[in-house]
Amino acid sequence: MSHPDSSADAPAPTIPDRPGLEGLEDRWDATWEEQGTYRFDRTKARADVFSIDTPPPTVSGSLHVGHVFSYTHTDTIARYQRMAGREVFYPMGWDDNGLPTERRVQNYFGVRCEPSMPYDPDFAAPDDAGDPKAIKKRGDVAISRRNFIDLCHVLTAEDEQAFEALFRRLGLSVDWNQHYATIDERCQRASQRAFLRNLARGEAYQIEAPSLWDVTHRTAVAQAELEDRERPGAYHRLAFHLPAGTSASDGSNDLHIATTRPELLAACVALVAHPDDERYQPLFGTTVTTPVFGVEVPVLAHELADPEKGTGIAMICTFGDTTDVIWWRELDLDVRAIINRAGRVNPEPPQGIGSEAGLAAYARLAGKTIFSAQAEMVEILRETQELVGEPEAITHQVKFFEKGDKPLEIVTSRQWYIRNGGRDTDLRTALIARGDQMAWHPPYMQTRYTNWIDGLNGDWLISRQRFFGVPLPLWYPLDEDGEPIHDTPIVPAEADLPVDPSSDPAPGYNESQRGRPGGFAGDTDVMDTWATSSLSPQIACGWEEDNDLFARTYPMDLRPQAHDIIRTWLFSTAVRSHFEADTAPWGHCALSGWILDPDRKKMSKSKGNVVTPLDLLDKHGSDAVRYWAANGRPGTDTAFDDGQMKNGRRLAIKIMNASRFALGFGTDSGTPLAVDPEAITDPLDRAMLLGLAGLVDEATQAFDGFDYARALERTEAWFWTFTDDHVELVKSRAYEGDEAGAESARHALRLALSTLLRLFAPFLPFVTEEVWSWWRGGSVHRQAWPTSDKLRDAATVDGEHVDPTTAAVAAAALAEIRRHKTTEKRSLATPVTACTLTDTAERLALLRPVLGDVTAAARATGIDLVEGDALSAEVTLEPAAG
RNA sequence: GGACCGUUAGCUCAGUUGGCUAGAGCGCUCGCCUCACACGCGAGAGGUCACUGGUUCGAGUCCAGUACGGUCCACCA
Numbered sequence: 021m022s023h024p025d026s027s028a029d030a031p032a033p034t035i036p037d038r039p040g041l042e043g044l045e046d047r048w049d050a051t052w053e054e055q056g057t058y059r060f061d062r063t064k065a066r067a068d069v070f071s072i073d074t075p076p077p078t079v080s081g082s083l084h085v086g087h088v089f090s091y092t093h094t095d096t097i098a099r100y101q102r103m104a105g106r107e108v109f110y111p112m113g114w115d116d117n118g119l120p121t122e123r124r125v126q127n128y129f130g131v132r133c134e135p136s137m138p139y140d141p142d143f144a145a146p147d148d149a150g151d152p153k154a155i156k157k158r159g160d161v162a163i164s165r166r167n168f169i170d171l172c173h174v175l176t177a178e179d180e181q182a183f184e185a186l187f188r189r190l191g192l193s194v195d196w197n198q199h200y201a202t203i204d205e206r207c208q209r210a211s212q213r214a215f216l217r218n219l220a221r222g223e224a225y226q227i228e229a230p231s232l233w234d235v236t237h238r239t240a241v242a243q244a245e246l247e248d249r250e251r252p253g254a255y256h257r258l259a260f261h262l263p264a265g266t267s268a269s270d271g272s273n274d275l276h277i278a279t280t281r282p283e284l285l286a287a288c289v290a291l292v293a294h295p296d297d298e299r300y301q302p303l304f305g306t307t308v309t310t311p312v313f314g315v316e317v318p319v320l321a322h323e324l325a326d327p328e329k330g331t332g333i334a335m336i337c338t339f340g341d342t343t344d345v346i347w348w349r350e351l352d353l354d355v356r357a358i359i360n361r362a363g364r365v366n367p368e369p370p371q372g373i374g375s376e377a378g379l380a381a382y383a384r385l386a387g388k389t390i391f392s393a394q395a396e397m398v399e400i401l402r403e404t405q406e407l408v409g410e411p412e413a414i415t416h417q418v419k420f421f422e423k424g425d426k427p428l429e430i431v432t433s434r435q436w437y438i439r440n441g442g443r444d445t446d447l448r449t450a451l452i453a454r455g456d457q458m459a460w461h462p463p464y465m466q467t468r469y470t471n472w473i474d475g476l477n478g479d480w481l482i483s484r485q486r487f488f489g490v491p492l493p494l495w496y497p498l499d500e501d502g503e504p505i506h507d508t509p510i511v512p513a514e515a516d517l518p519v520d521p522s523s524d525p526a527p528g529y530n531e532s533q534r535g536r537p538g539g540f541a542g543d544t545d546v547m548d549t550w551a552t553s554s555l556s557p558q559i560a561c562g563w564e565e566d567n568d569l570f571a572r573t574y575p576m577d578l579r580p581q582a583h584d585i586i587r588t589w590l591f592s593t594a595v596r597s598h599f600e601a602d603t604a605p606w607g608h609c610a611l612s613g614w615i616l617d618p619d620r621k622k623m624s625k626s627k628g629n630v631v632t633p634l635d636l637l638d639k640h641g642s643d644a645v646r647y648w649a650a651n652g653r654p655g656t657d658t659a660f661d662d663g664q665m666k667n668g669r670r671l672a673i674k675i676m677n678a679s680r681f682a683l684g685f686g687t688d689s690g691t692p693l694a695v696d697p698e699a700i701t702d703p704l705d706r707a708m709l710l711g712l713a714g715l716v717d718e719a720t721q722a723f724d725g726f727d728y729a730r731a732l733e734r735t736e737a738w739f740w741t742f743t744d745d746h747v748e749l750v751k752s753r754a755y756e757g758d759e760a761g762a763e764s765a766r767h768a769l770r771l772a773l774s775t776l777l778r779l780f781a782p783f784l785p786f787v788t789e790e791v792w793s794w795w796r797g798g799s800v801h802r803q804a805w806p807t808s809d810k811l812r813d814a815a816t817v818d819g820e821h822v823d824p825t826t827a828a829v830a831a832a833a834l835a836e837i838r839r840h841k842t843t844e845k846r847s848l849a850t851p852v853t854a855c856t857l858t859d860t861a862e863r864l865a866l867l868r869p870v871l872g873d874v875t876a877a878a879r880a881t882g883i884d885l886v887e888g889d890a891l892s893a894e895v896t897l898e899p900a901a902g
Numbered sequence: 903g904g905a906c907c908g909u910u911a912g913c914u915c916a917g918u919u920g921g922c923u924a925g926a927g928c929g930c931u932c933g934c935c936u937c938a939c940a941c942g943c944g945a946g947a948g949g950u951c952a953c954u955g956g957u958u959c960g961a962g963u964c965c966a967g968u969a970c971g972g973u974c975c976a977c978c979a
Contacts, residue, residue, distance in 0.1 A: 039938095039939095040941095041941095248978090253978095255979080277979070278979055279979055280978085280979070281979085292979090324977095325979085326977085326978090326979080329977095329978075329979055330979045331979080332979090333979080334979035335979070336979090340979085341978075341979090343977085343978085343979085344979095416978055417977085417978060418978085419978095462907095464906060464907070465906090467905070467906055467974095468905090468906070468973090468974060468975090470905095471904090471905060471906080471974070471975060472974080472975075474905095474975090475904095475974095475975055475976065477976095583973085583974090584973085584974085586974090587974085587975090616972095651914090651915085651927095653915090653916095655907085656907090656908090656915095657907095657908095657972080657973090658914090658915095659913095659914065659915095661913095661914060661928090663913085663914075663927080663928050663929085664914075664927080664928085666928085666941095667927065667928075669941075670941065670942095673939075673941055673942095674938090674939070674941090674942090676938085676939085677938045677939035677941095677942085678938060678939080679938080680938045680939080681938030681939080682938080683938095684938070721918095729916095730916090730918090733915095733916065733926085736926095736927095737916095737926070740926095743938085743939090744943085744944095747938080748936090748943095751936095751937090751938090755937080835944090835945095838943095838944060838945080839944080839945065841933095841934085841944080841945095842932090842933060842934075842944050842945045842946090843933090843945075843946095844933095845932080845933050845934075846933090846934075847933095847934050847935085847936065847944095848934065848936050848943070848944060849934085849935090849936040850934095850936090879936085
């Protein structure tokens with residue numbers, strides 16, 4: 021790295037006459053690539069490295085403005101850290117694993133994954149890919165999982181190129197040699213290896229239990245993937261019947277139950293009310309019979325029952341919602357499941373329905389979807405006159421899989437879990453404590469992490485009944501009847517990873533034994549996409565594959581991400597690092613906000629208000645868009661603002677023009693564009709440098725706290741004052757002052773420019789690099805971050821200091837005179853024939869040494885100073901011509 | 903129901919440990935071709951800092967509460 025203020029290696033200065041922003045992005049991107057400007061030097065020691073756990077964007081469509089926003093935040097920090105002397109490890113990942121990609125590949129190629137099919141090495145992508153008409157005509161082709169994954173690679177490779185192009189255009193200082201894709205072999209290996217280790221240590225386990233089930237995708241889903249949606253529904257009052265001889269408080273023989281899911285009546289296993297509810301206390305321990313089906317069910321007490329809801333007594337079905345699961349478990353009830361994995365009513369009635377009428381009614385429901393079953397059930401209830409009154413329409417929150425479009429059901433199935441503290445207090449406490457090992461930016465985001473862990477009600481369900489993902493690396497031996505023995509899964513050796521149990525035979529078996537009695541069966545499930553992305557630090561840092569790199573980068577320094585995925589990505593990553601390395605995965609988490617559209621709603625595709633990032637970059641220029649993004653405070657949702665981008669463009673142009681001025685003196689006279697602190701002798705120049713030193717301190721402090729927005733705000737504010745005041749004041753002296761004065765002005769301008777370009781470099785990488793290249797060698801992005809002590813040294817002459825407020829006093833004096841010109845609607849170039857300036861003695865003392873600059877900038881022949889209470893001026897202007 | 907964040911000029915937002923007449927940009931109004939920049943420059947108007955109490959010599963800033971907006975979680979018979 022060259023000395024920041026040396027120009028020994030500088031090329032001959034070339035300052036364009038009409039500098040512009042057009043084309044800077046492509047030109048500098050190519051240069052940075054060619055010169056390896058952002059390449060990671062893996063010989064650096066851990067303490068000198070700053071490693072970033074870049075979020076891998078989902079490769080299933082296109083990037084949006086939110087990506088531009090948050091990735092810019094990270095990039096400003098990366099650039100600062102690089103200039104501050106850290107070797108930045110800044111890889112890029114692509115998340116091409118999971119449901120969004122799977123769907124896209126299915127549609128694009130017209131294929132359907134069939135995990136039971138053998139791998140076909142000669143399979144080629146259909147040549148009508150991307151032609152929906154042709155695909156519709158021929159129908160989907162069934163292919164093996166491995167062939168399906170091959171196709172995923174084909175399609176995602178195209179997206180990844182487009183994403184990289186956009187990120188380069190945006191100016192991310194990523195080392196493009198360091199990248200991964202969550203479905204690539206390396207990630208599969210890491211993902212399977214981590215799972216096997218979880219299994220070996222008892223952190224992963226399988227169990228047959230009710231779990232959340234998405235009927236559209238026919239897969240289990242995890243608690244972290246739920247979202248609530250408001251749906252219309254209706255309370256239906258059903259008449260349950262008390263045993264003969266007893267009666268309810270109202271004297272009737274019926275007990276009324278309110279439910280929004282009458283279609284589950286056949287799955288009812290009990291009724292439940294609050295233990296303190298006097299209305300139902302007499303019934304606890306007794307049984308009632310269900311309407312229509314005539315099944316005898318117990319009436320039980322549980323404190324989760326809410327006396328205020330419905331009629332205060334609920335029917336427990338297996339399973340209508342998560343509360344049913346709790347009741348079922350804690351009250352030790354029967355299973356009477358009627359909904360299958362496709363979201364339809366089972367053809368066979370559950371145990372317990374004995375009556376002919378009950379069986380006939382069930383037959384009318386069998387095979388129906390949940391929606392039609394409900395309508396049919398209501399009709400049956402009307403017929404038997406066991407529907408009390410009319411259904412009462414309500415709107416309520418219903419749980420959905422975040423990528424699903426039908427309400428979640430609860431289905432009993434065998435699934436794999438990883439412990440996450442949801443059922444284990446000690447682990448929960450330990451994971452919450454991991455949060456204290458990370459510095460959160462902004463700090464209150466840690467509360468969300470803690471709250472999420474506190475609210476967990478089960479372990480992390482990681483198996484998915486899908487195809488495109490990392491397979492669970494497991495096989496099961498088959499008994500003599502050909503049934504899998506789940507308790508003794510067969511695992512591969514780590515050296516053989518990755519494996520696909522649906523096409524690779526289990527160790528110790530050969531392929532001919534697949535599915536045969538005494539043979540083996542491969543697990544057909546894949547892992548949750550978060551089970552892979554939760555390993556992003558391990559993957560990026562070369563865990564178990566590149567120990568040297570790993571030792572220099574892990575645990576990582578920074579995880580930047582959006583706040584909405586604290587519960588998924590952030591938390592699951594913490595879980596994996598806790599188990600695997602007994603550490604927090606990073607030292608810092610920086611949470612970015614969202615982009616809101618001008619109506620203050622979250623920008624989303626469905627609302628049709630997304631602006632494509634490339635259009636934005638084309639229209640405003642990358643620096644301008646980055647400027648807007650960097651104005652969004654950490655963690656704060658930010659409105660999309662065209663105006664801020666225009667402002668950013670204005671700033672970039674101003675930097676060019678100001679630079680042209682500051683560098684415009686050396687070339688004419690043939691002197692090199694050196695910066696010699698010794699030449700800076702004028703008090704105004706020195707005062708300006710002291711102000712700049714203060715700015716450097718502020719910007720550095722802000723960046724050290726990951727507050728890029730503050731660093732930008734301060735730098736920008738100082739810069740505009742610099743151009744409006746300082747440049748105007750010293751202009752005459754720089755052009756035509758005596759030699760010492762002129763040289764002082766020129767050297768100070770260049771020192772200021774050199775400093776400002778470096779302060780702006782993290783935000784506006786293109787324009788700063790362009791200007792830097794006019795007069796300096798090397799990339800501005802590899803220069804040392806400025807330090808204030810050098811500026812303070814330069815401002816000190818023979819041990820004598822100058823009062824930094826001198827600059828403000830001089831600027832105020834000039835502004836006062838300009839105000840007169842403006843008020844009289846005259847040009848600022850109008851000569852001042854006489855001027856008397858009044859100010860306090862203290863301020864006049866500061867003004868005297870720099871009065872020459874003020875006089876010249878005011879175009880005055882002279883300025884008389886008079887002591888007074890406050891600043892004021894009497895100004896006589898040259899009469900207007902004509 | 904619990905938690906967190908926010909409420910400052912027409913708009914978007916600063917205001918760091920409480921301290922001089924509350925700031926910026928945009929927008930608006932009025933001017934100005936001034937040898938870096940008209941993709942510019944100068945000036946001006948515009949705010950009871952959501953509300954109510956409290957602490958203090960002093961509160962936009964601290965405390966308590968209220969209202970409104972947002973987010974997360976829980977509940978959802």
